[in-house]
Amino acid sequence: MSCVCVLSLCSSTFLCSAQAAPHAFSLEQVLSSPFPTNLVADQSNNDHAGRIAWVFAVKGEHNVWIADAPNFEARQVTHYVGDDGMPLAALKLTPDGRTVVYARGSEANRAGEIADPTSGVEKRVQQVWAADVEKGGPRLLGDMGCDEEGCEDIQISPSGEFAVWSAKKQIWIAPISGKDKAKALTFARGNNSQPKWSPDGKKIAFVSDRGDHSFVVIYEFGRNTLRYVSPSADRDRYPRWSPDGSKIAFVRLVGKEMKQPLIPQLPLPWGIWVYDVANDSAHEIWKGGLGLDDSLPELTEDGSLQFAAKNRIVFSSEQDGWNHLYSVATSGGPATLLTPGKFETEDVALSLDKASVIYSSNQADSDPQEVDRRHLWRVPVEGGTPEALTHGETMEWTPLEIAGKLVCLGSTATSPAMPYVVTAKGRAMIAKAVLPADFPSSQLVTPKQVIFKAADGWEIHGQLFEPKMERRAPRPSPALIFIHGGSIRQMMLGFHYMDYYHNAYAMNQYLASRGYVVLSVNYRTGIMYGRHFRETKDGGPRGGGEYRDIVAAGKYLQTLATVDAKRIGLWGGSYGGYLTAMGLAHDSDLFAAGVDLHGVHDWSDFREEIPADAPDHDAAVKLAFQSSPNAAISTWKSPVLLIQGDDDRNVPFSQTVDLLQRLRAQKVHVEELVFPDEIHGFLMWKSWIRAYGATEEFFGRELK
Numbered sequence: 042m043s044c045v046c047v048l049s050l051c052s053s054t055f056l057c058s059a060q061a062a063p064h065a066f067s068l069e070q071v072l073s074s075p076f077p078t079n080l081v082a083d084q085s086n087n088d089h090a091g092r093i094a095w096v097f098a099v100k101g102e103h104n105v106w107i108a109d110a111p112n113f114e115a116r117q118v119t120h121y122v123g124d125d126g127m128p129l130a131a132l133k134l135t136p137d138g139r140t141v142v143y144a145r146g147s148e149a150n151r152a153g154e155i156a157d158p159t160s161g162v163e164k165r166v167q168q169v170w171a172a173d174v175e176k177g178g179p180r181l182l183g184d185m186g187c188d189e190e191g192c193e194d195i196q197i198s199p200s201g202e203f204a205v206w207s208a209k210k211q212i213w214i215a216p217i218s219g220k221d222k223a224k225a226l227t228f229a230r231g232n233n234s235q236p237k238w239s240p241d242g243k244k245i246a247f248v249s250d251r252g253d254h255s256f257v258v259i260y261e262f263g264r265n266t267l268r269y270v271s272p273s274a275d276r277d278r279y280p281r282w283s284p285d286g287s288k289i290a291f292v293r294l295v296g297k298e299m300k301q302p303l304i305p306q307l308p309l310p311w312g313i314w315v316y317d318v319a320n321d322s323a324h325e326i327w328k329g330g331l332g333l334d335d336s337l338p339e340l341t342e343d344g345s346l347q348f349a350a351k352n353r354i355v356f357s358s359e360q361d362g363w364n365h366l367y368s369v370a371t372s373g374g375p376a377t378l379l380t381p382g383k384f385e386t387e388d389v390a391l392s393l394d395k396a397s398v399i400y401s402s403n404q405a406d407s408d409p410q411e412v413d414r415r416h417l418w419r420v421p422v423e424g425g426t427p428e429a430l431t432h433g434e435t436m437e438w439t440p441l442e443i444a445g446k447l448v449c450l451g452s453t454a455t456s457p458a459m460p461y462v463v464t465a466k467g468r469a470m471i472a473k474a475v476l477p478a479d480f481p482s483s484q485l486v487t488p489k490q491v492i493f494k495a496a497d498g499w500e501i502h503g504q505l506f507e508p509k510m511e512r513r514a515p516r517p518s519p520a521l522i523f524i525h526g527g528s529i530r531q532m533m534l535g536f537h538y539m540d541y542y543h544n545a546y547a548m549n550q551y552l553a554s555r556g557y558v559v560l561s562v563n564y565r566t567g568i569m570y571g572r573h574f575r576e577t578k579d580g581g582p583r584g585g586g587e588y589r590d591i592v593a594a595g596k597y598l599q600t601l602a603t604v605d606a607k608r609i610g611l612w613g614g615s616y617g618g619y620l621t622a623m624g625l626a627h628d629s630d631l632f633a634a635g636v637d638l639h640g641v642h643d644w645s646d647f648r649e650e651i652p653a654d655a656p657d658h659d660a661a662v663k664l665a666f667q668s669s670p671n672a673a674i675s676t677w678k679s680p681v682l683l684i685q686g687d688d689d690r691n692v693p694f695s696q697t698v699d700l701l702q703r704l705r706a707q708k709v710h711v712e713e714l715v716f717p718d719e720i721h722g723f724l725m726w727k728s729w730i731r732a733y734g735a736t737e738e739f740f741g742r743e744l745k
Contacts, residue, residue, distance in 0.1 A: 065554060066481035068733055071547045072726070073477045074457035075099040076540050077450050079130065082443040083138035091444030092138035092174075094118070095460055096129045097475065098540065101726030103129040105141050107174055108471050110444035113462050115472035118174055121145075126158050126724035127165065131185075131194050135201035140217055142171045142195055142204050144185045147724055150690045158686065158719040158728065169195060169206060171217050182215040183223025184208060194235075199242040207234040212247050212260070227260055229267060235279065239286045246270070246280040246289055253297040257289065257316070270316045271323035277314075283348045284395075288371065289316040290346065290354055293325070294337055300654045303661045304583055308336035313346070313356060315371055326354070326373035334362035334572045345386075349422040350395040355379070357386065362572045366398060368422050377424040380404075384412065385569045392442050397421050399430070399440045399447070403531075403569045406432070410490045412569070413502055413534050417449060417463070430463060434487075436535045437461070437468070452536035455485040458543055484509075485550045488534055491560070495593040499565060499574075503594060504534055506549050506559040507603065513556065519608035519744035520558040520598045522624075522632075523549055524591060526615030528566040529575065541614070541722050548733045555737060556745075558604050560597070564590035564620070581616075582644035582661075585668035588623045595624070595631045607633065608744045612736060614638035615692060615721065622670035622681075622700070629678035634743035636736045639685040639692045639721055642700040643671045646693070674703045680710035682739040684732050686719025712739060 091110030101124025146167030147156035215223035257270040310330040316323040345357035488504035579586035618640020644665035
C-alpha cells in the first residue's frame with residue numbers, strides 16, 4: 042500500500058538516525074554565515090571617494106553595511122531584527138556616499154498578493170527606503186512591488202536628490218529626503234521599466250514595452266514631454282547615456298513574428314543602435330544574431346552595455362558560441378573581441394577612467410579547474426591581452442574599482458561568501474568580525490573537480506564532495522547527486538554567489554559530514570561551457586535530453602570504490618527537482634531515493650506559455666508531456682520526499698499536488714513537507730533549516 046508521511050513544521054531540531062555517523066558540526070552552523078549581496082560604490086569622481094555598501098543576510102536578518110577606503114572597516118547602517126522574510130534589494134549609494142537607498146519587503150504575485158510566510162502577521166508590500174549613513178533612521182520613499190521576475194533597479198539622480206524606479210507599469214520618482222510622497226513620473230502606455238538618468242539630471246530614458254514591440258522613451262523635466270527614440274516595430278531595450286549626455290546607446294531586437302514554429306528555436310537578429318539626442322536621429326553601429334550561436338545575451342542592469350573611454354561601447358555577444366565581451370566605436374565599424382577563448386564572462390564593470398573593463402569569468406588559463414571557478418580579469422577597452430587580477434583556489438565576483446582599490450565579493454571551498462579588497466598579495470576580507478566564531482570552515486571538505494561522459498559522448502563537469510577520512514564508514518558509503526536549478530546555472534568548486542546555491546553548497550558540505558559521497562552535476566543547458574552546451578536542441582520540454590547527464594553521474598558514482606552502488610539518491614530544487622523526479626520515474630533501479638524541492642513534473646501544464654498560433658503547437662505540447670516525469674509514473678518505484686511552499690510563484694504548487702496523487706495511485710512511498718505561504722526561494726531562514734533537516738533525515742531512513 043502507499044505510504045504518505047507528513048512531516049511536522051513545528052520541530053526545530055532533527056534527530057539523528059541510528060545508523061548515522063557522528064558529525065562535527067550542525068546544519069545551523071554551516072548555514073549561519075552572513076551572505077553578502079548588492080555590492081555598490083558611491084559614484085563621485087572625487088579623490089576622496091571610496092565608500093562601498095552591501096547587504097548582509099544573517100539567519101534571516103537583512104541589513105545594509107558600509108566600509109570606507111583605504112582600510113575598509115565595516116559598520117552596520119540599518120538595524121532590522123528577526124527572521125522576518127523581508128529581504129533587501131536594489132541597494133544604491135547617493136553620489137556623495139552619505140545616504141543608502143534600497144527596496145525592502147517581499148514580492149507580489151500576478152494577482153498582487155504579497156508573499157508572507159510569517160503566518161499572516163503583517164502583509165507588507167515591497168517599499169523603497171532611504172537611510173542616512175551617519176544618522177540612521179530609515180525613511181519611506183514609496184511603494185515598489187517586486188514580482189516573481191525580480192526587482193527593478195533603483196536609480197539615483199546625479200545630484201543625489203531624487204530616486205526613480207519602476208512599479209505598477211510606470212516610472213516613479215521621489216525625493217530622497219522623504220519630504221514628499223513618491224509619484225508617477227508621467228504616464229506612458231505599456232509596461233515601463235529600466236529608467237536611466239541623463240548625466241545632467243534633466244532627462245530620464247526608459248523602456249516602454251508594448252508586448253510585441255517596445256520603445257526607448259525620453260522624459261524631459263520642465264517640459265513634461267515624452268520623446269520616442271527612433272520608434273519602430275521592433276523591441277528596443279537597455280538604454281545607456283553617453284558620459285556627456287549627447288547620445289543614447291540601446292539594443293534593438295526584432296519584433297515578434299506570428300505563426301512561428303517553436304522547434305527549432307533559432308537566435309533572433311539584434312543590433313546596437315546609437316541615438317543622437319540633439320539631431321533626433323539614430324543609426325545601427327553593430328548587428329548581431331546572424332549566426333546559429335549569436336543569440337542576445339542577458340545584459341546586466343549596468344554591466345555589459347556601456348559607454349567607455351576612447352569613444353568605444355563595450356557589450357557582450359555570443360557570436361563565436363561563447364558569451365564574450367566586445368567593444369565597438371560609437372560611430373560604428375567592426376567589433377573588437379576583448380576576451381577570446383573557450384570560457385565565458387559574467388559580472389562586468391568599467392574601471393574608474395573607463396579605459397579598461399574588469400570582469401569575472403571561468404577562464405581556465407593554465408589550471409583546468411578554473412573553468413569551475415570565478416576570477417577577476419582586466420582588459421583595455423580597445424583590446425589587448427587580458428590580465429588576471431585574482432587566481433588560485435579562491436573565487437571572486439561583482440568587481441568594483443574605487444579610490445584606487447579593487448573590491449569584490451568572494452569565497453573559497455571552505456569559507457563562505459564575504460566582501461574583499463584585492464591586494465598585491467591576494468585579497469583581504471572585509472567585515473571578518475561578522476563571521477560566526479563557530480562557523481566550521483576547518484571541518485569542511487574541498488570538493489574535487491570530476492569530468493565524466495554521458496552516453497551520447499557529451500563531457501560533463503561535476504564537484505565531488507567526499508567525507509573526511511574520520512567521517513567515512515568501514516564499508517562503501519551511500520551517495521547523493523545534487524542537481525541545481527535554473528537550469529541556466531553553474532555550480533562551482535566553492536561557495537556560490539547566489540544565496541539559493543550558497544545554501545545548497547553548505548548543505549552538500551553537511552551531507553558529506555554525515556558520511557555521504559555527494560556529486561554536484563553541471564548538466565547541459567547550464568552556463569559557462571558555451572552556447573552549444575546551454576542551448577541544446579532537446580533540452581527541457583523539448584525532450585529532456587539533459588537527463589542523460591544525471592544518469593551518467595549515477596553510473597560514474599557506481600565506479601567509485603567508496604560508493605555503495607545500490608544506495609545512490611538524488612536531490613535538487615526547481616529544475617533540479619524536475620530532474621530528480623525524472624531520475625526516480627525513469628531509473629528507480631539506479632536511484633534508490635530522492636528529495637524533490639518545488640520541481641516541475643509536467644511541462645505541458647505550462648501550455649499557456651506556448652503561442653497558440655505556432656504551427657507545431659500541438660506537437661510541442663505532446664513533446665512537453667513526454668519530456669516530463671509524469672509520463673513515466675508507471676515505472677516510478679523509489680521513495681521520494683516532496684518539499685514546496687504553497688505560495689510558490691515560479692512553479693505552481695499544483696505540480697506537487699498532482700504528482701502526489703499519481704504516486705499514491707502507483708503505491709510509491711511518499712513523504713511531504715509543505716510550507717504554507719512560502720515562495721519558491723524560501724524567504725525564511727528557518728524554512729531552509731527545516732527543509733534541509735528533513736532532507737537529511739529522509740536520506741538517513743532510506744539510504745542508511
